[in-house]
Amino acid sequence: MEQVEPALPREKLLQYGVHSLTDSELLAIFLRTGTPGKSVFTLSQELLRHFGSLYGLLTAELPAFRHMEGIGLAKYAQLKAIAELARRFYNVRLEEESALLSPQMTREFLQSQLTDMEREIFMAIFLDNKNRVLKHSRLFSGTLSHVEVHPREIVREAIKVNAAAVILAHNHPSGCAEPSKADRDITERIIKCCQVMDIRVLDHLIIGRGEYVSFAEHGWI
Numbered sequence: 001m002e003q004v005e006p007a008l009p010r011e012k013l014l015q016y017g018v019h020s021l022t023d024s025e026l027l028a029i030f031l032r033t034g035t036p037g038k039s040v041f042t043l044s045q046e047l048l049r050h051f052g053s054l055y056g057l058l059t060a061e062l063p064a065f066r067h068m069e070g071i072g073l074a075k076y077a078q079l080k081a082i083a084e085l086a087r088r089f090y091n092v093r094l095e096e097e098s099a100l101l102s103p104q105m106t107r108e109f110l111q112s113q114l115t116d117m118e119r120e121i122f123m124a125i126f127l128d129n130k131n132r133v134l135k136h137s138r139l140f141s142g143t144l145s146h147v148e149v150h151p152r153e154i155v156r157e158a159i160k161v162n163a164a165a166v167i168l169a170h171n172h173p174s175g176c177a178e179p180s181k182a183d184r185d186i187t188e189r190i191i192k193c194c195q196v197m198d199i200r201v202l203d204h205l206i207i208g209r210g211e212y213v214s215f216a217e218h219g220w221i
Helices: 009-016 023-031 040-051 054-058 073-097 103-114 151-160 181-196
Strands: 121-127 133-141 165-171 200-207 212-214
Touching (some): 023 073, 103 200, 103 212, 151 181
């Protein structure tokens, strides 16, 4: 019996939809070409095996590619452009759609904004009484292991846009998303400050590298 060749990623996408593609097939479409003696699909599979996942690949810096044959500045630039394009997509999605946030959409957006930051960044998403996004802001920037947060500034920003609720988030550049005592304390202070103005704190998410912790999911809010 004659064997049928599997569909190329681009043809598979057009026939069955983008969700039918594996990570390596999607990556192959972006990279477009392989290297001498190696197809783009083989190259994509090798990259994912080497770095462990799409996350590991797209967050890797140039020195990590030193021992990957055929990966020069051009391919590295393509990979960084993919990661930045995804980050900007989530940013625009919130702005353009005036989105009604779901927990998954919130997490994906915050991970796209905070995962690669080299210092702690504290963000807030302000919502109306139907949980539609009014504004999102990077409010405070700190060091590798600390960011100073002022609850009154968060309330002030919420009042400016007439927000009924807020979602808090910050990153841990160390990669571990486990909240510290300081994280729990500042969350309590922000909640108390917001309650005075009848603003609900829906969640506080801590973003690590490939992981997150949601205060709401753990019943801490």
